Amino acid sequence: MVEIKSEIVSRQTIKPSHPTPPHLKTFKLSLLDQISPDIHSNMNFFFPSNNTSHSISNRDFFHKSMLLQDSISKTLSLFYPLAGRLRDAATVDCNDEGAFFVEARVNIQLSHFLSQPDLNLMDHFLPTTDPMTMDLSNGAMFLVRFTSFTCGGVAICFSLTHKLADVSALHTLVQTWSSVCRGSSNPITPLLIGENFLAPRDEFHGMSATVNIASEKFVQRRFVFSASKIAELKARVSHEVLQSRFSRVEVVLALLWKCAVATKIQKIGSFRPTTLFQAVNLRKRLSPPLPETVIGNFIWPIMVSAYEEKDLELHEVVIQLRKRLNEFNNTKANMFRGEDAPLAIMEAIKERREFIRSNKEMEVYKCSSWCKLPLYDIDFGWGKPMWVVSVNRLVNNTIALADTNSGDGIEALVTLDEEEMALFEQNEQLLKYANPNPSIYAFYNSNYNCRL
Known part of the structure; x- marks a missing residue:
């Protein structure tokens, strides 16, 4: 079994590159969002190193981290509710408080982990499994943990509240984010329709679906x-x-x-x-x-x-x-x-x-x-x-x-x-x-x- 030691290098809030206009400061969710649980879904990507020299892996990681942070900031301006905070089960306060970004490193090579991936070790890569991160993130709906391996490989693991996104929406988000990171001037633009699809119901103002978390192991x-x-x-x-x-x-x-x-x-x-x-x-x-x-x-x-x-x-x-x-x-x-x-x-x-x-x-x-x-x-x-x-x-x-x-x-x-x-x-x-x-x-x- 692979043994992993992980270390968090830094934590920081990332704000949108452009402030949300006043007329968009309140985003009403759809009825289907309203009844969705307030839990975080995650998507995790593992990338091999594209460098030939281990000696430049730290510099390479720093460069990639800067690109990710800058592209998150620009992406948040397109997905502006993600930079806000939930006000209730059907309302997002689009206050531009931002997403939360974590840099971390682990003491193994990516190949050692991928040879027989142990799902029990995924806590080392998820942003939501670190109590201090969750406390400092102040209710952020979009969290990212960027992790370096000793070989220069990296993991990008992000977590997004289920209140705003299903898996197709997660895919659209990462498509846009990755294309912005590559320098695209024409990224995929999300369609944010919220209550215009199905308006939330006042009688269910405080209602979100509950998740029955099993008491047994x-x-x-x-x-x-x-x-x-x-x-x-x-x-x-x-x-x-x-x-x-x-x-x-x-x-x-x-x-x-x-x-x-x-x-x-x-x-x-x-x-x-x-x-x-x-x-x-x-x-x-x-x-x-x-x-x-x-x-x-x-x-x-x-x-x-x-x-x-x-x-x-x-x-x-x-x-x-x-x-x-x-x-x-x-x-x-x-x-x-x-x-x-x-x-x-x-x-x-x-x-x-x-x-x-x-x-x-x-x-x-x-x-x-x-x-x-x-x-x-x-x-x-x-x-x-x-x-x-x-x-x-x-x-x-x-x-x-x-x-x-x-x-x-x-x-x-x-x-x-x-x-x-x-x-x-x-x-x-x-x-x-x-x-x-x-x-x-x-x-x-x-x-x-x-x-x-």
């Missing part, structure tokens, strides 16, 4: 599905699903859910009904669609349930996932438009809560997918990342899917109860298709030009 593990193994899995399902279209995400998710439930059965000795919530991006599903650059929370869960163990056969899960997605696209997506949209949304939330309340014995799992987001194309001016990852420190029974750095595989981060994970990692059906925590280099695209 839980752990997160990484499993990688290569392109060839995904093809095998799809071929297996195709024998049963002859005329339905399905995606690689659906077959991988079906297997992971099935194996997670099998683990639960091993633990408690019997099958319990189970439900899977999969988050979908609303932007392209609305009529008319919204641009991908719109900032905010534009995701909604579709739900699949299994009341008997046979309902978890892979082809059955894939069929149900596709069926629910089609139903949502064809009918339910329309509820987000029109005068009745707020009431329809609140009614849907009420029905979901009532379903969970009336099925207390049901095991609930949640999935989000980052697949097809071109995260490995992000370039701050020193090449593309070797690894992009988002870690979950808060919620149990979750599955997060993303593309591998080669672009043709899927990386799954699974969070389970500690006892269940010990069983999950030994599941023979899972291990037939998934490689547990392989080296980042195992799926590395040789077309990337990098030096370690």
Whole structure:
């Protein structure tokens, strides 16, 4: 196991390069933002060194840090609410108090960490896991930690409040930020529509969704599905699903859910009904669609349930996932438009809560997918990342899917109860298709030009 010692070199606030105009000082969030939890999501990029000499790595790190800080300042002027502070569940005070930036260093080479990345060590790179940083940041909604490795490699890890952004919005932010850092004069401009999409409700003035943080110990593990193994899995399902279209995400998710439930059965000795919530991006599903650059929370869960163990056969899960997605696209997506949209949304939330309340014995799992987001194309001016990852420190029974750095595989981060994970990692059906925590280099695209 790799042992890491980390040291914070500096902490500072970064203000927007231009003050927010008076008429934009108050930003009203949309109803979907209003009901989103006030927690921080993170996105972490690991870049190899682009230098040949270790002796200039410190100078190189300082230069990159200055570029990042300057580009954050300019980016905040475009994403002006991110430099403000939450006033309540539906309002941002755009007071230009700024983002928070941390410089740090670790005592190992990047290659040592990426050879078999240990998710338990990610606290060394996240800005939000340092109590002093969180205290000094004074409620900042956008925090960045920039870390140097002894080889000259670097990690850029940023955290953003979920109140203002889902994963697509995170991607838009990092696209703009990285292009500004490279010196682009025409970066992607975010679309900040807030209440103009769906106005927040006065009766929910102080309401944000709560996150049920598990009291028991839980752990997160990484499993990688290569392109060839995904093809095998799809071929297996195709024998049963002859005329339905399905995606690689659906077959991988079906297997992971099935194996997670099998683990639960091993633990408690019997099958319990189970439900899977999969988050979908609303932007392209609305009529008319919204641009991908719109900032905010534009995701909604579709739900699949299994009341008997046979309902978890892979082809059955894939069929149900596709069926629910089609139903949502064809009918339910329309509820987000029109005068009745707020009431329809609140009614849907009420029905979901009532379903969970009336099925207390049901095991609930949640999935989000980052697949097809071109995260490995992000370039701050020193090449593309070797690894992009988002870690979950808060919620149990979750599955997060993303593309591998080669672009043709899927990386799954699974969070389970500690006892269940010990069983999950030994599941023979899972291990037939998934490689547990392989080296980042195992799926590395040789077309990337990098030096370690």
